[in-house]
Amino acid sequence: MSRTDLIYNELVKEIHKEGVWDKGESVRTKYSDNSPAHTKSIIGRQVIFEAEDIPIITTKHVAWRSAIAEAWWIWFMRSNKVEDLRQLGSKVWNEWELSDGTIGKAYGFQLSKPVRKTEINIKYGEFGYSHRYKCKVNQVDYLIKQLKENKSSRRLVTSLWNIDDLDYMALEPCVWSQQWIVQDEKLNLIVNQRSADVALGVCFNWFQYKVIQSIIAKLTNLEVGRLVWNFGHLHYYDRHEEKLLEQIKGKTHNQPILALPSKEELEYYIYVENPCKDNLMKMFSLENYNHNGKFNYEVAI
Incomplete structure (x- = not known):
């Protein structure tokens, strides 16, 4: 059994045993039949994954390719266009696509916004050239620059929460x-x-942030360290409860092996040319990922 399964199963059991239902409250989320989607929740939990952990559960299949596609779309394409994500092979944002084809001023839009003017030296290695220039940089490029030049800083924070843009x-x-x-x-x-x-988001997010962390580490010539996860409101939905409790009783498997592309290949697809679906999937592999198959959960919007 991997540590991830142990951690995940205990969180589900804690929600089941100690969680609080919001069934008496008016809730925003609804199912496709327009019924309210109520949750049972606990608040304020932290889990820690060590460097060697691959945080993906095995009691069900996690769509790891889709998780990588979404991570790439947000962090390295920095796009808010849903069609861009579909072209990478993921449909996880289809239900939230607005009439203009975007998800509004969310996620990749926030990471693409310039944060300050600075000098950047981009090196493409065997794929291109080096170029030094002064420009307005986004949060991700600025983070990478600081990790290379000022890695002892305690101010290396990225944020997707912009109070001025929440209504959009x-x-x-x-x-x-x-x-x-x-x-x-x-x-x-x-x-x-x-x-x-x-049931849906947590196991997806854990894995994709391990990938993001690993990519940023490779780009900045660092080793991968701990992944610390802080939960505010941790919950499952009422229609998920029975199947989720069944899922965590299933057989668990050893964690798989995650393989990443070279630094040069990452730089090419980040700075020179966006990858297509096939190129992106060839860049990453998850070897020996054994699991108990798919458990389908209704999405609450």
């Missing part, structure tokens, strides 16, 4: 901020999640 988002960010801390040449990542759907 299809969905306010659930995973809303990250702090990046380097110790002993290892890149540690603290992730803050305001609202966490344990």
